[in-house]
Amino acid sequence: DTGVSQDPRHKITKRGQNVTFRCDPISEHNRLYWYRQTLGQGPEFLTYFQNEAQLEKSRLLSDRFSAERPKGSFSTLEIQRTEQGDSAMYLCASSLGAGNSNQPQHFGDGTRLSIL
Amino acid sequence: AQSVTQLDSHVSVSEGTPVLLRCNYSSSYSPSLFWYVQHPNKGLQLLLKYTSAATLVKGINGFEAEFKKSETSFHLTKPSAHMSDAAEYFCVVSDGGSQGNLIFGKGTKLSVKP
Numbered sequence: 303d304t305g306v307s308q309d310p311r312h313k314i315t316k317r318g319q320n321v322t323f324r325c326d327p328i329s330e331h332n333r334l335y336w337y338r339q340t341l342g343q344g345p346e347f348l349t350y351f352q353n354e355a356q357l358e359k360s361r362l363l364s365d366r367f368s369a370e371r372p373k374g375s376f377s378t379l380e381i382q383r384t385e386q387g388d389s390a391m392y393l394c395a396s397s398l399g400a401g402n403s404n405q406p407q408h409f410g411d412g413t414r415l416s417i418l
Numbered sequence: 419a420q421s422v423t424q425l426d427s428h429v430s431v432s433e434g435t436p437v438l439l440r441c442n443y444s445s446s447y448s449p450s451l452f453w454y455v456q457h458p459n460k461g462l463q464l465l466l467k468y469t470s471a472a473t474l475v476k477g478i479n480g481f482e483a484e485f486k487k488s489e490t491s492f493h494l495t496k497p498s499a500h501m502s503d504a505a506e507y508f509c510v511v512s513d514g515g516s517q518g519n520l521i522f523g524k525g526t527k528l529s530v531k532p
Contacts, residue, residue, distance in 0.1 A: 308461075335519070335520075337520075342524070342525075343524055343525070344508050344522030344523055345520075345522050346522070347520065347521070350519060393461060406452065406464050407464075408464070409454075409463070411461040414459070
């Protein structure tokens with residue numbers, strides 16, 4: 303299966319620790335997105351990459367959050383000094399797009415973060 | 419600004435009966451609309467998409483949705499529910515930017531009774 307892959311599937315950590323998640327998109331997809339989903343809610347957009355360039359960040363993405371896509375392939379999302387409110391499912395999606403044309407986004411199974 | 423409202427947080431049907439999941443959208447232009455499904459502890463799977471072609475859109479697993487501009491609706495239907503359809507369903511609109519960021523509704527949980 304060559305879908306979007308996320309690692310780890312689950313992460314449990316103590317408040318104040320740093321965590322890093324990885325996303326491997328579908329190989330030919332140039333666009334990569336991060337979303338956050340809290341219990342009982344739909345996913346909310348966090349940030350977006352086209353190739354290696356981070357082109358948009360939501361105001362939900364505080365300065366404790368940083369995302370990278372160094373070679374335009376996989377991406378990492380790091381949360382520093384985690385807080386209780388960071389507990390959520392973090393979803394990665396990828397798509398093929400050019401200009402104003404976008405193919406649908408394909409999602410990974412997510413990383414569930416629990417802050418103790 | 420674009421938004422979607424899913425009118426029911428929970429829908430329960432019996433196996434073999436029709437499914438109707440309701441969604442209204444708000445958009446200042448002709449939107450791109452999607453329905454995604456999410457099974458427990460899994461990512462989202464695209465069911466179908468509307469991008470200003472045919473107003474009746476057929477998707478996977480027997481689902482379809484009809485775009486009604488006059489009613490600003492994009493309801494999801496299926497003639498006959500199957501046990502495996504039990505999941506969370508999200509109505510989604512693209513934010514209209516070139517990057518295609520998605521704006522999700524709060525979701526409708528579909529339960530299917532035997």
